[in-house]
Amino acid sequence: MDNQRVGDILDEIGDMLDIQGEISFKIQAYHRAANAIRSFPEDINKVWRENRLKDIRGVGKSIAEKVEELLGTGRLIFYEELKEKVPPSLLDLMQVPGVGPKKAKIFYEELGITTIEELLGAIEAHRIAPLRGMGAKTEENILRGIQLFQRSRERILLFEAHGIAEKIVSDFRKYPFVKGVDMAGSLRRMKETIGDIDILVGSNEPLKVAEVFCHLPETAEVLAKGETKCSIITKSGLQVDLRVVASESYGAALQYFTGSKEHNIRLREIAKKKGLKISEYGIFEVAMGKRLGGEKEEDIYRILGLDYMPPTLRENKGEVEAALGHRLPKLIELKDIRGDLHVHSIWSDGSSRIEQLVEESRKLGYEYLGLCDHAARLKVAGGMELKDVEKRLQEVKRVNEETPNFTVLNGVELNIENDGAVDYPEEILAQFDLVTASIHWGFGQSKEQLTRRLLKAMENPYIHAISHPTGRILGKRDPYPLDMELVFKVAAETETFLELNSFPDRLDLKDDHLKQAKEEFGCKFIIGTDAHGAGQLPYIKYGVVTAQRGCLESEDVLNTYPIDRLMKMLRK
């Protein structure tokens, strides 16, 4: 049983206690402990065996005992007894927007409803409206909630949400009564997938802003409309939440609305201890009711005594403590990147010629480009036969001669076979400037075999890097099973770089893996786009923000190095 599963069970317990009408603080305690365990950087089994469960902030005597029982016996009597009293499917009911623990309980006790299907049936039979505290509107809202729930179960990719949000933001900028507008929420924190879009507007005419928002070209349905908050559903079925505040509160609102929720709760706890109060309107001294700041986002952190941190770090995964102790990392930034080290050209399955890739790279301010066309075994992607390898090398040489102050690296992306072997013999591999390797088939193999394939490749002295190490495709393919800790250990020992693949549906390695590989094993990384055309080179920004979320600094990433240092590292 891993951290994730233990956290999920504690969350379920919290929800069931909620339905039972327990006091909210006990419920909150279970959810907090669940979050704490899920985001704890060590294996919960190890922590338990070393008797350190109570070192996890949010886990006290009672929850520690329950986790011990769960890990020791594989079951938890308290949890099982609770499930007999509260049908587990009631928890699904609470997933419906507009249905919380109280309504779920009423539906169950009054009408015996335990599933979303039964709830839908009750709405159609108009059996909800007569219930205590409900009416025709309630029925309507819950019906809409169910439809929304069924439609929006899937989160969308960061870069898709970014596209939609950028359009809304630029629409707003046209209006003179809009003094400021920003994306907020998980979009501003650059999470890899996005559930809904949050937009903040600074204005002294909130009603006009709300009007504009509800009549955007993208708007399909208005869910709620007030003076400071509005929600709509776009034509693509995505929820967009708007907050409007006056200019003097803009910074406080941006901080609040960016989150994460857990990060904000930590900040407010710290504020409270100092006799301060934070809300979306500012930071206040409680005793005198004096407002201390809030026009700028930086005010909040400064007045609390924290260093300012970029939104990508705000997940309550240790960044608050680091900011208090002035120990925040100096995160990598887009401008630190001096070249893309994973790009395909027409020499395999890319759509751009080398010259086009070079031209686009120079527009991005790069000094070099790692050309990593597929190798021979990947026939489906036009992998290079040996004669192509030689011909492409001549072309790379020619382009390099014609392009001053820029270097095209003659690279390749090898395929790791089932036994860990690769496409070309060593004397050919020795001709390349940059050799990456990755798994392209056999995803269904066992964890042991897949891990062994990667280890064998890393032990090959000609291979510099492993590309998209876990093979996941967001929303389509889970990562294949790997012993990640062993992979990180051997990567560090063999000085093999691990790729952070920036393609929007890969982002592989992911943030938590980057952090663990760096902090526990001392691994080094390459950020590449896996671009298959010059137009995809800007995808690098999604890799950089993922690197930030993984706490990487420029020194951790090979392609922030100047060309001379880069080449020296690769020859080693």
Next chain:
DNA sequence: GCCGTTTTCGGCCCGACTGTTTTCAGTCG
């Protein structure tokens, strides 16, 4: 149920919107 540089008891993040109420509960972020 958790936690402590005000506290081992008495707090626990804060505010907006909706609908059903006749002053507020439930839900959400």
